[in-house]
Structures are given as C-alpha cells and as structure tokens.
Amino acid sequence: MDLPIYLSKNPKKHLIFDLDETIFLLKLPWQEYKKDTFKILSRFNPELKNPKGYISTNDEINRLRKEFGPEIHELAYPLREKFEMESLQGLIPNGPLINFIRQNKDNFTFHIWTSQMSKTAEWLLKKKKLLDCFDKIVGRDNVDYTKPEPDGFYKIFTPNDRARKSDYIMIGDNPDKDGIAAKKAGIDYFYIDYFKKE
Ligand SMILES: [Mg+2]
Numbered sequence: 001m002d003l004p005i006y007l008s009k010n011p012k013k014h015l016i017f018d019l020d021e022t023i024f025l026l027k028l029p030w031q032e033y034k035k036d037t038f039k040i041l042s043r044f045n046p047e048l049k050n051p052k053g054y055i056s057t058n059d060e061i062n063r064l065r066k067e068f069g070p071e072i073h074e075l076a077y078p079l080r081e082k083f084e085m086e087s088l089q090g091l092i093p094n095g096p097l098i099n100f101i102r103q104n105k106d107n108f109t110f111h112i113w114t115s116q117m118s119k120t121a122e123w124l125l126k127k128k129k130l131l132d133c134f135d136k137i138v139g140r141d142n143v144d145y146t147k148p149e150p151d152g153f154y155k156i157f158t159p160n161d162r163a164r165k166s167d168y169i170m171i172g173d174n175p176d177k178d179g180i181a182a183k184k185a186g187i188d189y190f191y192i193d194y195f196k197k198e
Contacts, residue, residue, distance in 0.1 A: 001096040003171070006190055010169075012108065016156060016187075018147075018172030019114035019121050021195045023097060023130075026116070027090035033057070033083045040075055044068055058115060058177075062145045070144075077117065077141055084120040091124065094194045101133050111136040113152035113170070115177070118142055148180035153187065 020026045034057050038048040044064050048055070064072045101110060110133050114121050118139025125131040136156050143151035153159075157168060168187045172178030175191060182189035 001100065001194075003097070003100060003190060003192075010188065012169045012188075013167040014109045014111060014156070014169070016111045016113050016153065016168060016170050017101075018170070018174070018178050018192075019112055019116055019124070021173040022171065022178075022192045023094055023101070024124065024128075025092040025094075025195050026084075026088060026124075027092070028084065028087055029089070032087070033080070036079055036083070037061075037076055040079060041072070044072065058146050062149060065144060073141070080140070081117045081119060084117055085123070091128075092195070093128065094192070097192065097194065098128070098130065101130065105133040110134045111138070111156050113138045113147070113156065113181075115140050115146045147174075147177040148184070150181045150185035153181070153185040159185070 017023055037057055038051070038055075038060075041060065041064060042048040044067075045060070048060070061072060061076055112121055112125070112134055114137075116139055118137055118141055121137050121139050122131060125134065125137070138152040138155045140146045142155055143149075145151045153168075153170075157164065165186050166188075169190055170178050170182035170185075170187060171190045171192060173192045173195060175189070179189045179191070
C-alpha cells in the first residue's frame with residue numbers, strides 16, 4: 001500500500017476517509033435504490049419517471065436540494081437509511097488500509113466523510129471494531145450537499161482555516177467525488193485503488 005510512503009513524504013495530521021470502496025466495499029443493490037429514490041423524487045422532477053440518459057442519484061439529490069430545500073432530504077433519506085441497513089448483502093474489507101488505521105490511530109487524527117448515512121457508517125465501523133479509531137464521522141445526513149461538494153469537510157475544519165489546511169488530506173476511491181470535493185476545500189487528495197484492481 002502506497003499511503004504510508006506518501007505520508008512519509010507529505011506529512012499530515014488529519015486523515016479524512018471516504019467509506020464505500022475505500023475502507024470497505026458495500027455490496028448493495030444500487031439499481032433498486034436508484035429506482036425507488038427516483039420514484040419518490042419524480043414529483044419534483046417528472047423526468048425521473050423515465051430518465052432519457054444517465055442521471056447520477058447523488059448529483060440529482062444535490063440539484064433538487066438546491067432548488068427545493070431540505071424537504072428533498074426529508075423525503076429521500078428515510079428510504080436511504082432503510083436501504084443501507086436492510087439491503088446490505090456483504091461487506092468486503094480493505095485489509096491493508098484497515099491495518100494501517102488500527103496501527104496508526106495514535107499517530108494521526110482520523111475522520112470519515114461519506115455519502116452513506118452517518119448511522120450506517122457508525123454501525124459498520126462499530127461492527128468491525130473500528131469506531132474508536134475515528135474522531136469525527138460525517139454522513140450525508142449531516143450536510144446540505146454530498147460530494148463532490150466540500151460541505152462535509154466544514155464539519156471537520158473551518159473553511160477559513162487556511163493555515164492548517166495542509167495538515168488535512170482526503171483519502172478515497174473516487175477522483176470525481178472525493179478528489180473534486182478535496183480540491184474545492186483546498187486540501188490534498190490521495191487515491192485508493194484497492195477495489196479497482198480486483
Ligand atoms: Mg467511495
């Protein structure tokens with residue numbers, strides 16, 4: 001794993017991890033979730049009944065949240081929580097990264113910024129005896145906008161804390177979400193390819 005090498009050359013104090021496909025691979029039937037979510041949200045955007053091209057569920061929720069406000073989350077998130085809790089078919093760990101987290105919890109401060117619900121993140125980390133390794137856990141229900149928006153970072157550090165931004169890094173599998181969010185917040189990003197290589 002390249003992360004320890006990177007960190008030896010680029011010293012950081014706070015490591016902010018994505019969850020899905022970074023620390024674990026969550027086996028979830030995403031197509032079913034998308035279908036059910038679009039059904040609920042179609043009264044705000046009728047096109048969702050019969051999408052013509054690809055529409056990202058997270059991007060669409062962000063877009064509708066901007067247009068219609070918190071009601072969008074109030075509608076969509078109970079379904080999301082139920083989906084994550086009840087439809088999980090399996091959990092594949094990123095062994096090397098989990099070992100790194102366990103072995104280095106006294107050397108860094110670890111946080112989570114995930115597009116899962118915070119309850120799910122806490123439940124999974126607790127189940128795998130990792131919860132104590134993390135300081136702050138930020139889920140989609142803790143912010144107005146999910147990644148690639150940077151909102152989650154501002155539950156961990158303040159946007160104006162320029163002096164300390166170099167102490168933080170985002171670690172995740174998705175350059176278009178984790179990477180862009182990090183860029184918007186002005187912090188470094190480290191790409192995790194563990195599950196991409198399989
Ligand atoms: Mg991910």
